Amino acid sequence: MKGASDMRSPVALVLCGGGSGGAMEVGFYRAVRELGITVDFILGSSIGALNGACIAAGLPDAELAELWCAFRLRNGVSLNWAGLLTPGRCPGCFTFNPLRRRLHHVLPATRFEELRIPLHVVGTDLQLGTAVYWSGTGDLVEPVIASMTLPGLFPPVEIDGHQFVDGGIANNVPLDRAIELGARTVLMVSCACCELTSQPFQGALRILARSFSIALDRKFAAEFKNCGTSVRIHQVRPRFAHVIDLLDFGHTAGLIDAAYRQTIEYFNQPDTSEPAVDAPGTAAGASTVAFPPARTS
Template identity: 30%
Template sequence: MKQLPMSRPKIGIALGAGVARGWTHIGVLKTLNRAGIDADIVSGTSIGALVGGCHAAGKLEPLEEFARSLTRRRMLSLLDFRFRSSGLIGDTKLTELMREHLTDIRIEDLEKRFVGVATELTTGHELWLHHGNLIQAIRASYSLPGVFSPIAVDGRWLIDGALVNPVPVSVARALGARVVIAVNLNNDPFDPAARRRAHEASFPGYLQSAAPVMPEDDLFRELGEQMDEEMEEQAEEAKAAESEML
């Protein structure tokens, strides 16, 4: 009796949240690629959605180049300060950076199945973003409360998916993956090293761990100067607009 060839099971990769530690995902994906392991399904939360979305779109190399080029000073130049109740930072500059490489890409047109996980602000429900604009899905998934403002998608306000599903294994399973490679960037919260990593996941820690070049005092001095400059520019714009109206 002739034996039928065995088909390869669908492989999924779930890329977890972890702020600046999420650049680790790039190395994981490159290592898997060298080993000949190519995931059919990619699910990501927060920075995992950013890396996973770029991977699914075939744009991982530009993202790696960006990550390697980061210094604290450059991090500050990318931040677009806007003082609002919903978030400390407006991320117009970060979004523009993504548009350079992900312009007009829709999730349903990707060769790999991709899902970004977000949280609905009003209900706390978990939402799976598996169609529509890729940049919008990524942006919603990393909208860390208090840092980035929420984003509206299909009439719903969405924030960081780490609040509901920090390592989206369940998403990859639901999409048909028989084997799921999970990349968890966080460990036991009671472990001293894990507590240290939790600090790195905060906004100040994010800036420190993303680009360890500048001493902490200099970092926050630079941050303050950047915010002062932004406020002065906004005041000048308002004054100019008032003069034009007179």
């Protein structure tokens, strides 16, 4: 079976964006920890930055799940009244101030140098038009908020004179960064939750959210297939019975449980039952494993 003995160090945990689907990262990491797999460093983009910060700071699994299950847009965000009162110049309709206060209250560590596991948070620099990576030292909460800041809905976060928005725009799946940092094993879970459906989508927000989910899902698949290295990748793509919008937080407990169960199932499979497959463009000996197998259409 796959497990701790199959992990070549350093082991990187790569947490991508996916809105409410980020709840699956909670169940995924709980399974990884229970299987005795040690993570050497974490990379988080968008909602993955939030989960990565909680994990790296040592927030217990149960408390992280509780944080997610209690989260609703109404208690995580607030209206940006100052912006709304300046029509035509409003940088965003909402702010993350309630979540910002919550993180300062619940996180065991609020600075990078205090974390139990090294963490790299992805942001998008509006001035430079590139991905940035916060790590090492300094404040933790503001980079996490910046990494989650969907442009248009939330105003950019200013850090050191630059404006930053959602890390998922520049690098939603920081697999390449994990490889640059020396990872030999990468643990990944897709939280785009982009299931097939015959149901029509109504309303501008739902259509936008579904479109963004499709983009995230395709980008995740592309990153996985074209890693171009000999790193060992363990990728779990949990299946869920419902189509979940990016901003639909009504299925959190089910998403956590589905990811947990399917991750345990993946790692309990004998290595011989699903041989590693070389991804296109990878070096000789490179191996990647996906469960369930990714769709190609």
